Amino acid sequence: MRRRPTLFLLAALVPALLAGCTAGPSQRPAVVENDEPVASAPASTSQAVPLPPLTEPKSPSVQWTDCDQQTRAALDPPAVPDSLKFSCADVLSVLDAPDLPGRAQTHIALLKAGTGPIPLVVLNDIDGEPGTLYAAHLAATLPASVLQRFSLIGMDRRGTGDSDATACVPSDVRGQLLSQDPATTDVETVLDAARKAGQQCAIELGSTQQALDSWRTAGDLDEVRDQLGVPKLNAIARGEASSVLTAYSNRFSTHVGRFVLDGIPDPSSDPATVLGELATAQQATLDAFGKATGQDATSTVTALLGQLRSAPPELSNGVPFAPGVALNAILTGLAAPARWPELAEAIRAAQSGNPTQLAKFVAPMLNGSPLAPSRFDGALATLCNDTATRMPANQIGTLTDKLRAQSPLFGGLVTQRLSWCLPWPGPADGMPSLGVSGLPPVLVTSTATDPVTPASGTNRAAGQMSSAVRVSWQGTGHGAMSSACVGEAVRGFLVDGTVPTDGTLCPA
Structure with missing residues (x-):
């Protein structure tokens, strides 16, 4: 992917984690209908507001190459198969910094996969693959009939990928944040690194620092x-990127077409609940990985982290391959079951003193140029x-101790982002509401064992949405699009305008 220089000096523009997902064939029925009521869900408006008809573009101005x-x-x-072909473009959007509303511009990078006549925009988690690259992978996963009707338009969210990517955290500070040992009780070390990151980004980005959010991305x-x-x-968003479509529904409700939210961040305001369930989901994913690869994965990873504490090897960029880097790398691999054989081999190599393969999983986050x-x-x-x-800080420490007791491996990892954000200013705008009324049906998919957006949180979010229609996959990994059953539900929803039965279950 070609890179563009930042248009404005201070506009070098940025939760979640990870990529991918697959599952083996199943002998179970293709679809199971769930007739259990969801007590917390408001009355559905899906019958009152039909899905909008599909409309082909009129006078598009995007120039593709x-x-x-x-x-x-990249x-x-x-x-992805050679049969898929890709073209790229960019559009200019308003940066909309808090002190310069409606002024200054920023580049937004796009990628088109497929030749269908109707655009279907694709967004990914902010710290995963850029949306352009995720769209390329998704195009290889969705049923072929989707690409006959739609062209997937991957979009790099502002501050990422080719959309004037932000580069404001010093490399050594980034390494300190990602290297923090999840077993340590020392909160101040990671807080000190977070302060340095926040200060440097405030200096380099100025007021545009607060222009990097889901509200303005909408x-x-x-x-x-x-x-x-x-x-x-018409759009698909995976994981944390669902927040962008939620903001879009708040700001541009009359322009909402057919939306698919593949996992939604937990809207609960209780960090102990949200992070506790996240750590539990990450451990469950590790257990599934161990079962699939024929090993006691918890013991293997615990032993590897202990080995790295004693003698962490140094990576080529000078960052020590410390327990925090290793566990972040493992978590990235766990989210993508298609890469589990690669992950298993990388862990074995790291046990033998060669961390190179395992470090590749976290390299896009750790390294920068x-x-x-x-x-x-x-x-x-x-x-x-x-x-x-x-x-x-003292409450973060208390919560970390509590979650580490519940989940020795991941309890100390999930709370680190609380420390990362502590020195940053709060949001410049109010958080968008999930309960937007008058929307057409929104398809919400979830994965039973998702280490990034756990199903429990997605269900809580869907319960606050008046138009949500839920399809749940009983599988493992981040996102449900690799499920053939979910793929068929998505195809029917997008192509045929068929709204699934709320609460539909897809087997693993």
Whole structure:
């Protein structure tokens, strides 16, 4: 993917984690209907507001150029079929910094996969693959009939990928944040690194620091919709990127088309609940990985982290391959079951003293250069701008001790982001509501064992949405699109306008 220089000096523009998901064939029925009531869900308006009709573009202004080879070179594993072809473009959107509303511009990068006549915009987690690259992978996963009707339009969210990517965290500070040992009781060390990161980003970004959030990204989306030439936005968002479509529903409700939210962040305001369930989901995913690879994965990973505490090898960039880096790398791999064989081999190599393979899983977050900025910086800014939660250091320490007792491996990892955001200013705008009325049906999918957006949190979010229709996959990994059953439900929803029965269950 070609890189563009930042348009404005201070506009070098950023929760979640990870990528991928697959599952083996199942002998169970294709779909099971769930007739259990959801007590917390408000009355559905899906019958009152039908799905909007699909409309082909009129007078689009986006200029596409071939970028097939560049895209394939930039993709994370797995590879995509040669039959898919990719083209790229960018649009100008309003940066909309708090002190310069409606002024200054920023580039938003797009990638088109497929040749269907109707645009279907694709967004990914802020710290995962950029939306352009995720769209390329998703195009290889969805039923072929979806690409006959739609072209997938991947969008790099502001501050990420080729969308004027943010690069404001010093490399050594980034390494300190990602290297923090999840077993340590020393909160001050990570807080000190977080302060350095926040200070440097405040200096380099100025007021544009608070322009990196989901609310303003929704404005980018509407600019993309307008330039694509369609009256309604049709879109798929995975994981934390669902927050962008939620913001879009708040700001541009009359432009909402057919939305698929593949996992939604937990809307609960109780960090102990949200992070406790996240650590539990991560441990459950590790257990599933161990079962699939024929090992006691918890013992293996625990032993590896102990080995790294005694003698952490140094990576080529000078960052020690410490327990925090290793566990972040493992978690990235766990989220993508298609990469589990690769992850198992990488763990074995790390046990033998060679961390190179395992480090590749976390390299896009850890490393950065002018041509390939780290995914960490933009993700940190967006994460901290999107949440109002700010806990005092002593409360973070208390919560960490509690969650570490419940989940020895992951309890100390999930609370680290609370420390990362503590020095940052709170959100410049109010958080968007999930309960927007008058929307057409919104398809919400979840995965039973998701280490990034656990199903429990997605269900809580869907319960606050008057138009949500839930399809749950009884599988493992981040996102449900690799399930053939979910893929068929998504196909029917997007292509045929068929709204599934709320509470539909798809077997693993």
